[in-house]
Amino acid sequence: MRRPSFLSTDPTAARVVPATGFTAALTIVSSAATAFLAVFAIALSLAAGDLATRWETELAGTATVRLPAADEGQDVQVATILEALKQTPGIGTAHRLDDGEQAALLAPWFGTDLPLDSLRLPILIEVTEIGDGPDVEGLNLRLEAEAPGAVYDNHGRWRAPLAEAAGWLRKLGTVSLILIAGVMAVTIALAASAALAANGQVIDVLRLVGARDAWITRAFVQRFTLRAAAGAGAGTLIGMIALLLMPGGAETGILAGLGLSGVEWLWPLVIPPAAALLAYAATRAAAARRLGSAP
Structure with a gap:
């Protein structure tokens, strides 16, 4: 099976994009921070659903x-x-x-x-x-x-407000995930645009000597996608460790249900691949604007 273009290694193309610098640090740090927040947004959404079910079960009958x-x-x-x-x-x-x-x-x-x-x-x-x-x-x-x-x-006046509150918590978690994804995409797009602008003269020379836009785009897409995936992986790991270290039990008050259990721990593992896809799309769009070709 053919690998995606951003996973293919091309040392010559990779030289077009600086391996270090402000844009590299911005991409990795922003991906790690947003992935860390995404872990807690997922935990909030799942905990809200569990909370609504538990409240309904405990109050019914x-x-x-x-x-x-x-x-x-x-x-x-x-x-x-x-x-x-x-x-x-x-x-x-x-x-x-x-x-x-x-x-x-x-x-x-x-x-x-x-x-x-x-x-x-x-x-x-x-x-x-x-x-x-x-x-x-x-x-x-x-x-x-x-x-x-x-x-x-008979708790009738409590059931509906509690269920509604849990529903709003779940919606809040979903909206938070959408906003986090948007911030990550915009940040990576800005970092890619800055890298493209900083290497504008090099890109122009490469185009003059016959380099195709697809080749240049692949270099930037590969770099920024892998950086975003690495940063998101680190942020996800730190977020999961933070959830594990959170105190539990009745002594923690109403936050005792905030966390993951069982197969729910698989959900945060979706964050790094999702970050890579966002970076892929954002970098291709930024490269298309700079090079004047369709993504």
Whole structure:
């Protein structure tokens, strides 16, 4: 199978493009930086999808009864609520959350060092629904009569906003990838244009002695494509290492889900080839403008 032109080695053509200098450093550094950012944009997009799925799974079929904390009589109210829930059609199970369970719920947001003893947290009763669930309005009326202040919440008002927020996070990650690709392409095109301008006299002499535009273009395309691929490869590797070194667990708060797992680690490996293709297209376009021929 024939290799792409930018992978073919031509030492004579490569001499047209300086191996070092400002344009070489600009191409490699910009490719590495944008690839590093692309790794985190991919992680953000994938984490947002996982987050939306987890939120939907955790909230579906569950509900919570909240009862404001009271100095006395709260145990009687809790018993009354549990009895009312037991008698309500559409309710599967119900149990009161202890301090440890409440701490686990708050850990993703406030960490594990939250002093629960100094806070007057409401009493929470976790409920699982069966079938179509209970009549929420009727159940709230009964709870208000038997245990004033108790509220039955089936999380309906939370599901849509959370799913929408996760969807926007995924879109943000996708838009970030598009912007990163655009910045990389523009930077490489500018670097290629600068190299072409700096070597303008050499290019003119080469054309006078019979060098074809395709030969000159291939020299620049080869150099800048390989530079972009090398820089993107380094940036991708550093980004993946940074993701691996990020702390995980509940103590990291709501950022605990930002990362990659399983086959998701294969996605960043697409970045270096994509950077090479962007550099190939951008350099050919810049060379076409300078040489006055179609890419």
